[in-house]
Amino acid sequence: STHPLAPFRSFFRRRMPTLRWEVIGGGDKGGILVREGASLKSAETSSRLSTGAIILELERAGDRLRYSLVKGSGPAEGWISLKAAGKDLIQPAPAEEHPAFLSQQLPEHVQAAVPEGRDFPGPKGQGFGKDGKLKMLYLHGGGVNKTIAQMQIGGLVRELPDKKVFDWTVWSGCHTVPLGWNGDFSLKTFGNEFSVYFERLPYANCQWETWDGIDETLVEFKSFLKLNGPFDGAVGFDMG
Numbered sequence: 001s002t003h004p005l006a007p008f009r010s011f012f013r014r015r016m017p018t019l020r021w022e023v024i025g026g027g028d029k030g031g032i033l034v035r036e037g038a039s040l041k042s043a044e045t046s047s048r049l050s051t052g053a054i055i056l057e058l059e060r061a062g063d064r065l066r067y068s069l070v071k072g073s074g075p076a077e078g079w080i081s082l083k084a085a086g087k088d089l090i091q092p093a094p095a096e097e098h099p100a101f102l103s104q105q106l107p108e109h110v111q112a113a114v115p116e117g118r119d120f121p122g123p124k125g126q127g128f129g130k131d132g133k134l135k136m137l138y139l140h141g142g143g144v145n146k147t148i149a150q151m152q153i154g155g156l157v158r159e160l161p162d163k164k165v166f167d168w169t170v171w172s173g174c175h176t177v178p179l180g181w182n183g184d185f186s187l188k189t190f191g192n193e194f195s196v197y198f199e200r201l202p203y204a205n206c207q208w209e210t211w212d213g214i215d216e217t218l219v220e221f222k223s224f225l226k227l228n229g230p231f232d233g234a235v236g237f238d239m240g
Helices: 006-013 146-158 214-228
Strands: 020-021 056-061 065-069 077-081 090-092 134-139 165-171 175-178 192-196 197-201 210-212 233-236
Touching: 020 065, 134 146, 165 214, 210 233
Parallel strands: 134 165, 134 233
Antiparallel strands: 020 056, 020 090, 056 065, 065 077, 175 192, 197 210
8 A cells, every 4th residue: 555655755756856876887997987076187086986886976066976985886985977978977876776765875884983773662553643644743944933834834745635644743942042143034024032953153064063052952852752752754944
């Protein structure tokens, strides 16, 4: 039978780019050429990326692609060309090489860096919402509130064939911030109090950025899940 979340999964898949590729070029040369940078004048790596390798797309610059190696042999990361002499060097990876919905299997060369975890006692069954609906958790972006979150959910599910099968719960961060905390006063019509899950200090994306308040948020979130779970699924936006 069709999984009840199948329409939701298809909705996302239509909007997600093909991130995994299979190397099909270089069969007569021991693989395809890899360079350290996007420029064709950048240094070549000491080895080639093997034909048949599965790679994860990280970014693009014109007809150049930066990848991370998932399966096969060759440099763990680097830049390759999409075509050579008019012929494709890569193609979308086979379906079985794509990870589960909205998750990505870690490349082999970084799996050793991930600590082993305990088996999570997942809930049995499905349809934990009211009247057997799918109980969904929504974690909104930083600096908004539940009113804005409900609008975001509306936009998210607008094209789904059956919106009524979902029962949404919104969880807000435990740290409040005033209107204009980030220099944006356009949300004035939605109130004067908003929330974040942590504060990014001294400012976002700096090299020494710290997440002030994240530990308290995780403690609060754990308590929230114990009191309100289980959920059939979760969706996070931006900071969420």
